[in-house]
Amino acid sequence: MKFASEFRDPALAKGLLAEIAKLAEQIGATREKPVHIMEICGGHTHSIFRYGLDKLIHEGIEFIHGPGCPVCVLPRARVDECIEMAERPEVIFTTFGDAMRVPGSKLSLLQAKAAGADIRMVYSPLDALELARRNPGREVVFFGLGFETTTPSTALAIQQAAREGLTNFSVFCNHITVPEPIKALLDDPYMMLDGFIGPGHVSMVIGIHPYDFIAQDYGKPLVVAGFEPTDLLQSVLMVLRQIAEGRAAVENQYARVVPEHGNKVSLAAIADVYERRPSFEWRGLGEIDASGLRIRPAYRAYDAEEKFGIGYAGKRAEVEEAEGCACGAVMTGRMKPVACPQFGKGCTPEMPLGALMVSSEGACAAYWQYGGARAAE
Amino acid sequence: MKFASEFRDPALAKGLLAEIAKLAEQIGATREKPVHIMEICGGHTHSIFRYGLDKLIHEGIEFIHGPGCPVCVLPRARVDECIEMAERPEVIFTTFGDAMRVPGSKLSLLQAKAAGADIRMVYSPLDALELARRNPGREVVFFGLGFETTTPSTALAIQQAAREGLTNFSVFCNHITVPEPIKALLDDPYMMLDGFIGPGHVSMVIGIHPYDFIAQDYGKPLVVAGFEPTDLLQSVLMVLRQIAEGRAAVENQYARVVPEHGNKVSLAAIADVYERRPSFEWRGLGEIDASGLRIRPAYRAYDAEEKFGIGYAGKRAEVEEAEGCACGAVMTGRMKPVACPQFGKGCTPEMPLGALMVSSEGACAAYWQYGGARAAE
Amino acid sequence: MCLGIPGQIVAITDAGRMMALADVSGVKREVNVACVAEGPLEALVGHWALIHVGFAMSLIDEDEAARTLEALRDLGEAQETLAQMAEGAAALEGRA
Amino acid sequence: MCLGIPGQIVAITDAGRMMALADVSGVKREVNVACVAEGPLEALVGHWALIHVGFAMSLIDEDEAARTLEALRDLGEAQETLAQMAEGAAALEGRA
Amino acid sequence: MALRDERVTLAHGGGGKAMRDLIEEVFTAVFQPPGMEDQARLTEAALAEPGARLAFTTDSYVVTPIEFPGGDIGKIAVCGTVNDLAVGGARPLWLSAAFIIEEGTEIALLRRIVATMAREAEAAGVRIVTGDTKVVGRGACDGVFVTTAGVGVIPPGREMAAGLVQPGDVAIVNGVLGDHGATILATRGDLALSSDIESDCAALGHLMAGVMAAAPGIRAARDLTRGGLASALNEIAQAAGCGIVIDETALPLRAEVVGLCEILGLDPLYLANEGRLVTFVPEAEAAAALAAMRARPEGAGACVIGRAVADHAGQVRMRTAFGGARIVDMLVGEQLPRIC
């Protein structure tokens, strides 16, 4: 695959790994006292395990897996609300496959579907739109989930629905933003991160400058990275170079895809359709100020929260996260998945407790699936 | 089964058969010059074949099978209209099983169901009413089919729907009456009938007097009869006695079920819900004056013809009956089923041309099924 | 025409809607009794009625039924007497 | 985050709705190109874009891609040279 | 207990761990098929006897409701296929069982079906040795469908076939007719009927073994399933090229079944059974065959219902209780409840 396979070439990785090792030695990074680099994005976590980068890389580099997986940070209450809507006879509830297995307080969407709710997996919000066109007698709700990468597509779908005057399409908006939780992390007194790998596809939309505060205010390097293995290694190298040189800047490793200032059309669509919520709840992390988006009053007719009196528009049920779940600690880098007391016991991919165990980008799933550890077996 | 098995006792039949034979001889009825007795009702036709009465009885008695089967006289256009309604996505079309196999001009209801129409067999109009209650989002249409026996049940269902204020229930009214086609038969210059067996369950509703004109104006005996074999034989005997005595009267063999003046509640329901149509089309017999009922304007909301602009309320399609079909001649007694050029060739129960071949009361079906003849095999 | 079956009314199930349980040889179904209800519905229990498409259409008159059967039996006996007489006559005349 | 795949735009299918056909290794799907359309849509044909949930989100800059690869190759060669030098040094010092 | 779900989800059909857990816990734990391969490997001395033949048959079972008075789909799935083997003269040995399961099906229901199957197989002396499960989306099937195939052995020299029936042979059934079909009709909600009738569903392998021992000249047997006695007799008459006469007064029918048929305008001769058969034996062996049937509970109601005749070849006729005669034809389509 062009623009992908070239960046998977092990020969190119050799040079990168050697250079990383050299710099790590130079900085004095060791297994005992490693450089902590957080890959914010679950996609990066996935790549690290898929290609075994954590084992190939110098032992002085430790990856900390960040909260950048929209499925992992989805509170149980949100899943319950999805099911509540999906169980209405008139509703066709559409979602990306990713969300199907996330545990709610009683059922996952997969189980709710088995129990009779009309839940359909789609690949694109456009497919949900098409379902609405084809089923004029039904209410099609799309589960809008994701960071800035995905946010424009939902906005464009809502704009399209408005243009067509569709009245049976709405979005349950759970879109969230990356910079705010990073700020929350950096404000944590126990924070011990030395640098960040930034989510490439988020920056494809928002550009690289929204991260400037990380370098300027907190003095930490951040490199926006692509998702192929050499992209990741190169980004680690770029972070190490900044550390070695005593610099802190926002740099762009993924220039083939990420324009410095992002994508104009996407940003305009986001601005047109959404506004910031005062705060938003993250699974394991609690409420984070200004970290979520909601649909503007102008597009109220397409807002499932308003249409069904649910979510932030309804009386929100207090749903506790599962007992003993350490997802929050794992996502903030304070705990490795295997250290969670539930890992492999109360929480396995077959019977997950936390979302980190079901998302393909979840750190716990990655540890389990790719055998970073199988402590519990 | 009480009130049924006692009347199936072959010992009792023996006396009846002997007495019938005696009277037949006395009248001078022979195989060549038989007494022609029409059993109007398809239920009687069914019993005659089921119990083999035509073979047991004196050869001077010949049964002529009348038009008293609501399925047999159902025009193809009516079936087409049923299918037209049933094919609407919102409609649940309900019908007695009897009508399922009757050929329309393209499909039968059974075939239309296979092709996707939501058609359900019910045992009672009350079951259709219950379907309407349980499916508020759908339109439930009941195919009201039958003579006076069935007419009150549909009327009572419509009254019940009105009491409950159901808005998604309607009846495609194809109810017809017995006396009018009999009058048409009697006015036929080729008529050669010597007496009638009257439909017992019709008289249970309307009593015996609506047939008075047959005795008074046309001088023919009529005996209202039950459906068990001794009921039929006794009725034949009663007809023969009238003939032997030179009388013509309306008599009641089925007094255990048929009150002289019918059933008050049923008659009131019929009068409340229906009015006579100026004329109505019978398969094989053409239009017969005042022979059909329609729903009164007061119950217009429950009239499927009005609701869907179909039948006599729509522009009625001219649908020719199948070519070569002799159903009309068979039903008026002018032709035996085996004499129909299509019998067993173009018309078999598997691939029927006429309705007489699919109704369980149809003379052609009876001839085929019970082997009165298998000429075509 | 129209299939009608004798069934016994064994219980009133919903007086408001005039519904009762009818028993046909041990098979039960709810039927509407509007057409046969004159006095209190409970009085119907135990009676036999002619059932058609879920409605009790007519109460069965047990006396009339007995009378009809009686007439048929008489006819049968008369026939038998006649037959015996015919046989006797034949015997007298020396026929087999 | 968010799975993104390079795909080549091979045809415009519905200009009104900004829809085009994208080809990923021979698998085709209609995608929305609103985010990457600046001039006439036809000009997009032949270009590579990053596809996410049915939308072309960003055009791929082929020069930048080449530059990145070039840098990586340079690094690799530099490493190789260094390694060879190390080997040479080792040989000189008589080590295996 | 890896299986903690209450209902089947699509994950249980995906080929992964959830599927393995479902299969191991619900199915193989009960059926205990030999070996771990996706095929059973079987030996049976009787199969190797010179002249022995292998009998092989299959049926899919799609009954609604899945559980009904007197049985469930699992019972029918075992009995039906055992019966197809047995009426052909084979000794039933092994069954396969393939399940198509609708997403959302309760796992407890599956467990009950499987328990029934294990019990019935044990009682019938057969083993369920191989199987399969598929899960389909909600609405893509009606609860659970079960398909069984059966393998048996026909001993050397045994030859039974409808075509071997000869005029004079006596027709015997093993009990009252139509109970299964009537039960299913009454149990389905749509006709709003209720009754105490129970399905006649039963495995007839042991009964057939008894009959074959008692009446070695036995010509043929047929289990009465869809289409009822009438269809089975017509098939035999046509295959044998002779006529068949049955006697209405001899037909064993339960009053409730007759009542149900009167209500719905059906003919009990066409009602389905799942534990009834008709067999034709030479007249000289009829008494012995009858006695052998009656010796078993599933044949307690056995009786002679008619015989094969040289007349009206290919046609079945019935002497009616009323003294007439009528043709008993094959059913045309399916029996529809009727009101006129």
Place this chain on the structure above:
Amino acid sequence: MALRDERVTLAHGGGGKAMRDLIEEVFTAVFQPPGMEDQARLTEAALAEPGARLAFTTDSYVVTPIEFPGGDIGKIAVCGTVNDLAVGGARPLWLSAAFIIEEGTEIALLRRIVATMAREAEAAGVRIVTGDTKVVGRGACDGVFVTTAGVGVIPPGREMAAGLVQPGDVAIVNGVLGDHGATILATRGDLALSSDIESDCAALGHLMAGVMAAAPGIRAARDLTRGGLASALNEIAQAAGCGIVIDETALPLRAEVVGLCEILGLDPLYLANEGRLVTFVPEAEAAAALAAMRARPEGAGACVIGRAVADHAGQVRMRTAFGGARIVDMLVGEQLPRIC
């Protein structure tokens, strides 16, 4: 031509003439099963050989769409069951075929399916000897489901089982992976994907015969169906109690299949196949086995993908193209298309 309907109605399942016409015209006219009974009666000399065993297996087939590039449900129903017999070391002999048909199904579609099955059975050297049809109401099943059971014979002395695989054995597949699963995903309308990929569906009986002749020491084979290569290897590793290592660079994958997986976030190791198998042979016989596979069209793409090892018993690991290693676990549920 008694069958004049264009679509199946409930009457075709009612046990009467309509059913008989459907069965005779559409099914038995093509399959020509032996005899007129509802069981096949079969003899086969190889079954009587001392030490020979009978192999028996079944599968239900529920694929949507029913017809797809490279095959239809009938082709899978024959090939799948032939393959289950063949990978166990049996010579496939006979199949049963049971059809569950939705009311409204086009009879022309049934005829096409049956024609495919007859053709595939002939090519695979098996006979379809017995069968069944059931008709269910509209919405009670998804078009047509087919369940086949298969009987074969395992010659004396042949012993193949996953549990016999030993460290050092070489793992060979017979061609590119995942084509069937990718075809089905692309052909289903809901993802709006199109491609030229065709199902790999093929019967592998002849191929297995060749491999067993060329590599008599063969330990085990598994056809790759639901759950793909990953599931088959995990089953083998667990049954054998050894580890398995495969090499990512050695895996034969079509570019389109990789592309489709990238789009949907799937792993091709878990994609279903219907004409692929993995076999383990002693290292000394690997070349011969490979050559035997490549001699047949359905094995033209055969290659070695890895081997059994003494380490990490029960676990499958993959050396990645990138130089790392990762565990290849069993699938948990089913693979869901994902976007993140």
